[in-house]
Amino acid sequence: MSALGPDSSRRYAGSAFRVRRPGRLLAEASALIVAVVVAFPLYWMVLSALKPAGEIQSTDAKPWTLAPSLDSFRRVFEQQDFGRYFVNSLLVAGTVVLASALIAFLAATAVTRFRFKFRTTLLIMFLVAQMVPVEALTIPLFFQMRDFGQLNTLGSLILPHIAFSLPFAIWMLRGFVKAVPEALEEAAYIDGASRTRFLWQILFPLVFPGLVATSVFSFISTWNDFLFAKTFLISDTSQSTLPMALLVFFKPDENDWGGIMAASTVMTIPVLVFFVLVQRRLVSGLGGAVKD
Template sequence: MTVRSFGKGVGVVAVLAFTLLPVWMMVSTAVNGRANSGSRSVWPEQFTFGNFVGLFRDGEFGRYLVNSVVVAAGTVLVSGLLALLAAVAVARFRFRLRTSVLVVVLIVQMVPLEALVIPLFIQAKGLGLLNSLVGLIVVYLAFSLPFAIWTLRGFVAAVPAELEEAAYLDGCSWWRMFWSVLFPLVAPGLVATSVFSFITAWNEFVFALTFMTDDRNYTVAVGLRNFFGQHLTDWGSVMAASTVITIPVLVFFVFAQKRLTDGLVAGAVKG
């Protein structure tokens, strides 16, 4: 073994340890029955699933989880549909101010989210969307659509226009061509943007807290703070809740992994 290969091995181990140790500590604390007794052990001193049971038995974490699923699913589905149609419009059609639209979409991505809290709050209040999961979905759409449109535009532009013309010659209508020819080819890019939309809706905290006054409408990111007290923190429940929150993200990535990889590679080569 050369010094260079040994150095690479050490570097890989260090990166894995740095990445996986926090995850292990989270899971270990979640199943540690003595997590609230000042235990700092890497291994669970008293193995138990009581922290997970308490999440759904004593609190409203199940409701928060359902709220997050509704918000994340709504954001992914609506943003995916709107972004795909918008990407086709800016990539295929020629209309006035088309370039200006793209520039505006790019500028929106550069605005810090924190700077939009007050304007969006006032706008949502005027539209009656406060304390509503629908209102939260609309806000997350404003964050995810610019990135999705800009990314999907590259995938649509990479599809040869001759394929669409061939479909027209075979008697396809525009919608038939869209779903049968164009959609399958840009699906990897749609998955890549859907992952971004899902993470945005699932992990966001500031707007979910600001827009909700009824704790029954909290998402998991906001509901997690219920386990933090002024003088005492229920670390077992915090880590159990964090583990439960992580599982849907892992499941989503497992199902989207193949398409996500294809989308990222295709975007790097064709975009």
């Protein structure tokens, strides 16, 4: 049999590269177009926050400004109790993220590692709960929070968001827990590790990427919530969160679009910071966790 020489190999590799190159360029161009489409609303939001009032109210909207102004941001930070709203949002989102991650980790481990009656039924119930629209449950939740005495408290926001975050988190973490070989668990028990030690020192680090992904989902949905805050915080404005602060800029005669865009920009910054802090863990897998 004849073998390809060095020159033939190089020509073959070069031709293969030329064949693949048009497809690669098309994929890169498509990704760039999608990125521009997704980023344009964010750009327009920041641009509107920096535009002076005259340009925002102008009928000839332009995708730039030659006279950027921070007046809209000044009006936002001068709003009474804006700092309190910010702290309330952080408290609610942080509590939901930590509580839902802990409960989901334990629940996913239970439904994956243990065999018990109605386990499949329980998993289906988690999936069905994820499919129910939030709007359909808002009124029943209002009466439930009223009976619990939680109206006008941050608890009325924390408890529902934990409940709505758990189905998705449990289903996602179930795949991570299932990917950990049972042989690893058996080896840990042979080496003298207790179930608690295996759970927190071995299993928890391996499923941590899944916890990060579910935490991002929980944080974003809780941070941007307006429906529950508007429904459950009916009289005590001191318990309001940042989305409720946007209502200040909606006025009967004329909306303050500069203030709305500036407040929306301020609300977006913590989400971006949170994502940057955890983005390295989002793509982490289990490769290398179990060695031969």
